[in-house]
Amino acid sequence: MEDGTLDPHPDPMPGEVVRKDAFVKTWLPRITALKQSLSDLLDGRVRARDDYGLEYDGDLDFGVIRRKAAEVAGFPMPYIYQCGRAATRRSKRSATPAGVGIETVDARGRKVVPLWTVEGGNIPLTDLRLLAWTFDQYSRQVGTGRRDALCGPVIATAAAAEAIRTAYKGPCLRTMLSDDGTKDANKVEIRPLASMRVYGHLVRSCNLIDLRFSTWEEDMVFSGTTLTLSGGRKHQPEAAIQASIGRRIGEVIGSSLLEDDTRTITSVRRKPNGVIEFGVSQPREGIVLDI
Known part of the structure; x- marks a missing residue:
């Protein structure tokens, strides 16, 4: 929805084939709201170091960022991390400005998708399907670990x-x-x-x-x-x-x-x-x- 509330999305039934793309419509408002919230919180208060780390003004730190993310998302968000890296010798496109991102649920290693960077602007959602699937999965966890109790459809x-x-x-x-x-x-x-x-x-x-x-x-x-x-x-x-x-x-x-x-x-x-x-x-x- 435009106001950031969730679209009604009943849980799929046993035997149903579900595409990960199906979660995009449900979670896009919440993803957009989180991106805007991080921008409101961090713009002008965070600077990038030469090593792609972050420096914060005042009492701002990553604990504050994670609490704000959880407040907007509506569930614990332990997988909010600092992100950013230089271009590699093989590809300049791999460069990511220093910022804040979310670790996505993906079998192929640890992938952090940026939600806010020090360069500002409209950070493109390069893999919206993966972000939406990640939000849906994190919202069903009990506790903060990926091996916690299973809730909702498996x-x-x-x-x-x-x-x-x-x-x-x-x-x-x-x-x-x-x-x-x-x-x-x-x-x-x-x-x-x-x-x-x-x-x-x-x-x-x-x-x-x-x-x-x-x-x-x-x-x-x-x-x-x-x-x-x-x-x-x-x-x-x-x-x-x-x-x-x-x-x-x-x-x-x-x-x-x-x-x-x-x-x-x-x-x-x-x-x-x-x-x-x-x-x-x-x-x-x-x-x-x-x-």
Whole structure:
């Protein structure tokens, strides 16, 4: 809404396929309000150091910034961080002015999206889908950790949903994937059918469950962000390997777990030992679980 209130957005039903883009309409007003609030709080009161750090006027500090962000967002915002970095030798476009950003929920490492910088102006929302998904996920947490209790709908990638359907026979999955105080609280081992010839585990990041697995012969390893082929699988023509870029992983690799997964191959390289390593795109949609 124009006044910053949330659009009504009922939780998706079990079995529904949900795209991360679906959260943009709901959270855009809140994201916009947070950006404006940070601008009102920080403009003229924060300066950048040569090392891309920040200097504050008066009693302003990061504790004040995080409290203000939580007030506007309507839920705890522990993942508000300082951001900014110089351009790299390979790309000047990687430069980011010193500022304040939010750590997004993304399987591929730590990605902080700027919400305010010392250079001012209208900071473009370069990945609005990711920001909206992040806000929705953080709003459902109990506490401030990514492994805390699961609240609201739990969404699984197509690969994870298929593994749960065919292989998971344990206790309540929602309970198993909630925080129990151990470092592996967000990980559950699975034992697929022998005919599938794989072993692996389910991994949770906030409310999204994904699958990691290896074949028994260990000639294929899927980590969610990479797909590695070794052994007999690596003996493929280079032209066929390069032609995999842009295709769905289920079209490239014959596995029932990946048949319906919409992620695509984004890059490919052959290591000196002949092993093939595919880069895999982030999941853009998931299936709501009945747990």
